[in-house]
Amino acid sequence: MSLVDEVRSFNRFYTRAIGLLERHLPASDLSLPEARVVYEIAQRRCTAAEIGRLLDMDKAHLSRIVGRLRARGLVASKVSPEHGRHLLLSLTPTGTAAFAAMEDGTREAIAALLRDVDAGSRQRLGAALRDIRAAFGEAGNSAPPVLRPLGVGDVGWIIHRQARLYHEDYGWDWTYEALVARILADYVAGFDPAREDGWIAERDGRILGSVFLMKSEEPQTGRLRLLYVEPEARGLGLGHRLVETCIDRARALGYRRLTLWTNDILLAARRIYQAKGFRLVDEAPHHSFGHDLVGQTWILDL
Template sequence: MKKPREPDRRRHQRWKSLISAVEAITAIFQAEEGPIVRLRGLKPGDLGRVVERQAMLYAEEYGWNQDYEALAARIVADFHQSFDPLREAAWIAEMDGRMVGSIFLVKSEDQKVAKLRLLYVEPDARGAGVGRMLVDSCIQRGREMGYERIDLWTNSVLAAARNIYQRVGFKLVDEAPHHSFGHDLIGQTWSLEL
């Protein structure tokens, strides 16, 4: 004898329950593995988003004014305008398909020295290894391009970034007080011999 067919409403409810259970199990396994971070090259819109996010984050976290936004805009404009794929690169970090960080490897006037520029990580992605992954990629590419040294300029208040730089071997070579972005700051130059 055939079993009577379930009403559509109950069958739909069972499917919803099954889908919810699968989603819950998937979330548990993904949480154990941690978020998946992917690095990619630049695509249209990224340069503006990097400037925007850095300007907004540094304004929120450190009270920096639009002078920083103008500096970041100049850096990305110069990078784009004189881009040399044999000597320069940039990466965007993504988690769940959204941009959560960036870093740029930029040529300098000295053919043997590159500059690390515009490292940032979104607050909700910090602690997931995004900053380290970006810096490691920059260093590796610098080696592949034949650079002998990577320099960077930062400010002492950017402690999380400075910690990453120190852990990968950058050495502090200079620091000086300056007034920028609406604040009295201590600028620092760090170098890594490759």
């Protein structure tokens, strides 16, 4: 199916699954548009115009909804002290009670829908819902990414995501996946906590990037390896933060210098390295991952 058909098919499934085809929401006699307006008024005092902009609702349609809610004693209005021509909407005690009942009923209905969904599926569902919001440009109220140590499953995920992203961005073939797998297998097999470390950038349970500090044959030289940032997190300074974290850890472990190898086409990564003080010391052409590339070695004196 085309993406348009996929979205329409999902909408048909979703509206039925969560009961949106019912005349009223659970534990309420409010229709979906009425309930949505009540929800927004419950969050804060606001004008009808503010709700209209937030929900992208037709002005006349919204006016009729607010009128019905007033007539039923659920919503009251008063002149704004800051602007005499604006009417601030708020819930009456009756409206507050109706909102509480609606919230409880809706939560119970969704909880029942999720009752037979196993833990793994719940995690995937949550991530998929966040992806949908992000795809439509809604960032939500997500906190900044956190950097955490590696956990079970992270190594396989990094191999998969780096292989996919470099294929999508640069057309690299699956031999790059083999390289990443080999690097990380050696890292895990010979991990030395006195000389090595790794970080996963994560937000709302979703991995957004990673970087590794690895030992080298030179005792005083560490290696920065496998920096990557997911497309949805680019432009937020996460790459700089990951590199800075690796540099700070290298200093704390007593390294005198930090080195890395990259390719000249990875412009965003190169800009980060330059900004952190790395200097280019060598470059050479090579044929790898199905392409003619120019490999580069960069060094930072610590």
